[in-house]
Amino acid sequence: MIPFDYQRADRADGAVAAVGVRPAAAFLGGGTNLVDHLKLGVAEPELLVDVTRLPFDGIDTLPDGGVRVGATVRNSDLAAEAIVRQRYPVLSQALLSGASGQLRNLATTGGNLLQRTRCPYFQDVTTPCNKREPGQGCSARGGYTRYHAILGASEHCVATHPSDMAVALTALDATVHVTGPNGQRDIPVTELHRLPGDEPHRDTVLEHGDLITAVDLPELPMAARSRYRKVRDRASYAFALVSVAAALDVEDGTVREARIALGGVAHKPWRANTAEQALRGAPATEQSFREAAEAELAEAQPVRDNAFKVPMARNTLVATLRDLAGEEAR
């Protein structure tokens, strides 16, 4: 680990200014991913600006009925918040399915969104990786790819986004508040993360010096019946092979509205627009769910070791929708 300077920020504008003027500066949140990268040599910042004591630790109801989650709210606190458990259970479940208690107690809302892929080649500085060093080539192409993408990948990168929380936020249509060197802006979470294309080193649309300050959950009554279902190689403390965040609004046996996102399948949380479209107005039956899942996965392109993810994603989506429809019927 190379030495770096450390500053603790008391104000967001000061933090943005401190990072913005130094190309080799970075924000430090809970440290659960960045500190790993310092030790592995994946990240070599000259300056870390600690943003964990900025005044963004609140969870507040908004006048329009939504909920604002501050960027420094810890994952464990967000998962335990009563209003989240009642109105957005998918988010609480997603958070609790991620990492371990010790890590959730450190990890922040903003940092969780910006964590980087766990592709083993990205984290191993001795192997080429386009995400770590543009132009080096992709070691995963033709390499070990059990955890890699089946949707939206490019020849340059087949990595997946590791966050569970972000998958739930994607299904919920959350909005990310950002302040940066050029002022403040709001970004739909569905547009925060990128597909790799020919710039896999860019995980998100954020520019250097942009700081996430809060995430807004819209008022969404149907989210009171929502679920997160995660499939992994062991019962706890593992990244998703495949996950599904979903909310379903059924009336008289017909789907009125569905919100679905998939995790573990792409470079970003994958909003299942095709499946949602297929479900609107369809009977809430297993056959509809299966057809919607198959439509969503029609373009899937598995690589060497992850063909299993296509039926796994389909079956997990069907099972999640079936559970939600069963909940509705009671």
Add this chain to the structure above:
Amino acid sequence: MRLSFTVNGRQCEADDVWEGESLLYVLRERLGLPGSKNACEQGECGSCTVYLDGVPACACLVAAGQAAGREVGTVEGLAEGDGLGAVQESFVEAGAVQCGFCTPGLLVATDDLVNRVPHPSDAEIRESLAGNLCRCTGYEKIMDAVRLAADRRASSEASRSGKTDA
């Protein structure tokens, strides 16, 4: 920097601390508290688990600068005087220790669990200890130890409040 924070209820200062070094390093190498173990250094194994402002966290991931002004509790703080605390006793009695490297982190995680959950189910125990990896025991004796610790905590709470644990 001079790092000022609270460790096991006592105000502590450490001088010439680099803000970027880990809280774990400060505890072990500067404050002479080697109970918290330095194993994976990546937040994977939980051997360095300490209380940070009352909740368990991996001390290897916390920069010293981030610990300033906060309350840290280490495995040493689980002792009662010169003797072992109830959670520590439970691990000894159940034979939950082999090489012992994971044990301090497991003790802190277990202490947190039995403080929060009076009668944890096996599923709750497994989930609560998911962030603590043991490569020796296969966890069965650790499960026994946690059940024992939980029973003792519950019965001492009951006797303190004058109720029997019906």
